[in-house]
Amino acid sequence: MASFAKEFSKGIGVSNPIFILALGLCPALAVSYSLDNALGMSAAVIFVLLCSNVIISAARKIVPKIMRIPTFIVIIATFVTLVTLVFQAYVPTLYQSLGIYLPLIVVNCIILGRAEAFASKNPVIGSIADALGIGVGFALALILISFLRELLGTGGISISLFEQLFNAGSLSFTLPAFSEHPLTIFVLSPGAFLVIGLLMALFKWIGRKKND
Amino acid sequence: MPSLLRKIYPILFVTLIVFISVTLLIFTESFTSAELQARLQQQVEEELESMFPELDDSVDNEDSEVYTLLAGGETIGYAFLAVGTGYSGDIAILVGLEDSETVKGIIILSQQETPGIGDRITGDGFTGQFTGLNIDAVNFKQDGGQIDGLAMATISSEAVIDAVRDTAMEKVKLIEGVE
Structure with a gap:
């Protein structure tokens, strides 16, 4: 159990996919302009990562070595297509705004990376911990980035995802005064680079302070 | 073995x-x-x-796949789906006709054209040009029609124009055949 917790916390902290490993930056940059997007993307990535890690880990002894990568890609692509179909049918607005980045999870290097580096060499329980850790680490990073971008770029936060899914109330607030003159650059592409770059620097700095 | x-x-x-x-x-x-x-x-x-803001009822003609649109019992138009082959995948277009020869409007229901280039076909600047046109005039200006194609997106524009015109002509025959 101690090792489960260790594998899990590793993904959030020391090997955070976005801030430390700098993996999966393409979708992180592209979709993080709104919190809705970040939540949807995170859910999709966690689901695909968890399912593919479990299957790959369970099948690791029967997968022929030379067909390793094609097999992983087929397994990952299956789950991604599944998520795409479900999103298209049940959360169409999210499907529209994630656009090409949803099917592109197939080639997301976080997922293939975990399959190759971890799940194909470790038992199922450890792979679940690894997938959840890396997945939650990715989700937290994406949520942090999109929170800052949406807040600065539009002057407020609005989440309508849960409203569409469960008819729960929508969540929104605006910063008075600031919302009239938001820093629009933060919802555009340059803002993504600025926010991710500054956050990376911050986490590096924190990491170095800890080591000293 | x-x-x-x-x-x-x-x-x-x-x-x-x-x-x-x-x-x-x-x-x-x-x-x-x-x-x-x-x-x-x-x-x-x-x-x-x-x-069609005045629309209050519609009849789905299963054979011809044309909706006959009614308001207070009167026919006010027809609508049908047209599918064009775009630059990357099918473009589904909803076409509304005022009568058997005039286009009331078109709406792009789904498309996968290149973002920023081909996907401008969904804009009002392009789709608005179809409103009020005679079906015969649904063509590029250089081909004798009345529509300006989108620069850099000829294939996407043409796919929409051809799908609207060809499907409209086909459906009009079916509509007139019924009456």
């Missing part, structure tokens, strides 16, 4: 994996496609109401 088996094992394995994968996806698709169909139907109805 075992050595032969060892040679073909990778092939068999991947074939099996792909087979399982496809089965799973077909199964999922059968669930989600019904949901998708229902939503598309709803979207068509909403778009038609914005195109």
